[in-house]
Amino acid sequence: MKYRFHAYDYLVYLISYVFFALFVADAGNALPFTEPVDLPSWVYLIIAVLLNLWVLPIPGIHPRNVPEQEEVSRVEEIAVEPGKKAVPKPAAPPAPSPREKLERGLSKTHKGFVERISSVFRRSRTIDEALLTELEETLVGTDIGVRTAYAVFEHVQKNVGKTTTAEQAMESIRTEVDSILEKREAPLVIPEDVKPFVIMVTGVNGSGKTTTIAKIAHRLKTEGKSVIIASGDTFRAAAIEQLEHWAQRVGADFIKSHEGADPSAVAFDGLSAAMSRGHDVLIIDTAGRLHTKENLMEELKKTKRVLDKKFTGAPHEILLVLDATIGQNAIEQTRQFDRALDVTGIAMTKLDGSSKGGVIVGIANEFEIPIRYIGVGEDMDDLQPFSAQNFVNALFLDN
Numbered sequence: 001m002k003y004r005f006h007a008y009d010y011l012v013y014l015i016s017y018v019f020f021a022l023f024v025a026d027a028g029n030a031l032p033f034t035e036p037v038d039l040p041s042w043v044y045l046i047i048a049v050l051l052n053l054w055v056l057p058i059p060g061i062h063p064r065n066v067p068e069q070e071e072v073s074r075v076e077e078i079a080v081e082p083g084k085k086a087v088p089k090p091a092a093p094p095a096p097s098p099r100e101k102l103e104r105g106l107s108k109t110h111k112g113f114v115e116r117i118s119s120v121f122r123r124s125r126t127i128d129e130a131l132l133t134e135l136e137e138t139l140v141g142t143d144i145g146v147r148t149a150y151a152v153f154e155h156v157q158k159n160v161g162k163t164t165t166a167e168q169a170m171e172s173i174r175t176e177v178d179s180i181l182e183k184r185e186a187p188l189v190i191p192e193d194v195k196p197f198v199i200m201v202t203g204v205n206g207s208g209k210t211t212t213i214a215k216i217a218h219r220l221k222t223e224g225k226s227v228i229i230a231s232g233d234t235f236r237a238a239a240i241e242q243l244e245h246w247a248q249r250v251g252a253d254f255i256k257s258h259e260g261a262d263p264s265a266v267a268f269d270g271l272s273a274a275m276s277r278g279h280d281v282l283i284i285d286t287a288g289r290l291h292t293k294e295n296l297m298e299e300l301k302k303t304k305r306v307l308d309k310k311f312t313g314a315p316h317e318i319l320l321v322l323d324a325t326i327g328q329n330a331i332e333q334t335r336q337f338d339r340a341l342d343v344t345g346i347a348m349t350k351l352d353g354s355s356k357g358g359v360i361v362g363i364a365n366e367f368e369i370p371i372r373y374i375g376v377g378e379d380m381d382d383l384q385p386f387s388a389q390n391f392v393n394a395l396f397l398d399n
């Protein structure tokens with residue numbers, strides 16, 4: 001046990017000696033003052049001893065032990081560099097697991113989709129015509145799109161009767177959503193015998209292409225693949241710099257371009273570099289906006305042709321990046337990009353910032369395009385391979 005002495009401890013110590021001196025003086029009848037009451041000399045001795053005990057570090061008598069946590073911070077103080085003051089660090093909260101991130105990310109869509117439907121069942125005890133009509137209207141009003149809303153509604157209609165409980169009806173909706181999504185679950189697998197595997201990333205401006213490229217490159221790097229990124233978005237200089245920054249951060253090779261360069265030439269250079277340097281994967285960023293939509297689509301088609309000419313079969317993946325916050329517009333975007341490019345995979349971003357994430361069910365129902373990834377945040381680890389079951393579990397949490 002350690003004790004800390006204060007200035008007043010030394011004062012008490014000094015006073016104890018004064019009383020000791022008084023004891024000696026009284027014993028020799030030589031007190032420098034006249035006592036108001038005639039005290040025996042041992043009284044001065046006892047006071048001197050008690051004052052000494054107060055100051056001496058005797059456990060149980062000394063009242064000022066150093067508190068436990070003060071000791072800890074002092075240990076840290078000794079450990080830090082001289083001249084720097086130690087700040088005790090609060091314990092960091094444990095990082096959320098991918099499941100927690102998904103649940104948190106889908107909480108808004110849960111409110112915008114699942115909550116809306118379950119509130120219909122809460123309003124009425126029995127499943128009758130009136131309730132089914134309300135359910136139909138509610139489903140059509142969500143972000144899954146009219147066509148998918150009717151597919152889900154017909155499934156429920158077929159499976160419920162007067163004796164069905166609200167829980168069973170909700171379960172029936174969940175099963176149908178699950179079966180729609182499960183058909184599109186096909187994670188992106190990079191085959192060993194295709195080298196370089198070429199991924200062309202497309203999507204409208206701001207959908208999250210560049211950050212998704214960084215996240216995919218990060219994933220592939222941690223799997224031990226060597227990755228090269230080409231900046232085919234030559235529409236803005238800032239886009240090239242942003243991608244270069246990400247490539248450096250994730251440790252990927254990078255093919256730089258300059259503003260106004262021909263995007264298909266950049267893609268060609270990227271492919272040549274990937275082949276000569278022996279990279280496993282080439283990821284090509286593309287512009288999301290050109291002067292017109294037709295220009296954009298023509299440019300993307302040209303890039304695709306150029307890649308195939310250089311390396312037959314490339315690009316092996318045409319990944320369409322969709323922003324979940326735009327809701328049903330994502331269905332129309334998928335239609336246009338698929339018509340022009342034959343999209344082979346979808347990444348849906350910003351599910352964490354949207355209550356309109358239900359649109360993923362509409363896309364899964366209307367297009368036979370695998371959903372590769374979902375984005376649930378801005379961190380490098382916030383891109384998850386799409387799993388229908390995990391998605392549905394998080395979406396229907398507590399229902």
Ligand SMILES: Nc1nc2c(ncn2[C@@H]2O[C@H](COP(=O)(O)OP(=O)(O)OP(=O)(O)O)[C@@H](O)[C@H]2O)c(=O)[nH]1
Nearest residue numbers: 205206207208209210211288349350375376377378
């Ligand atoms: N919350 C959240 N934000 C995201 C996610 N994915 C991307 N973003 C953000 O969306 C914004 C746009 O992302 P970019 O990657 O620059 O989009 P882009 O498609 O490359 O945009 P352009 O280059 O302008 O066509 C950035 O602020 C990203 O951090 C996501 O899953 N969740």
Ligand SMILES: [Mg+2]
Nearest residue numbers: 209210233239
């Ligand atoms: Mg970009």
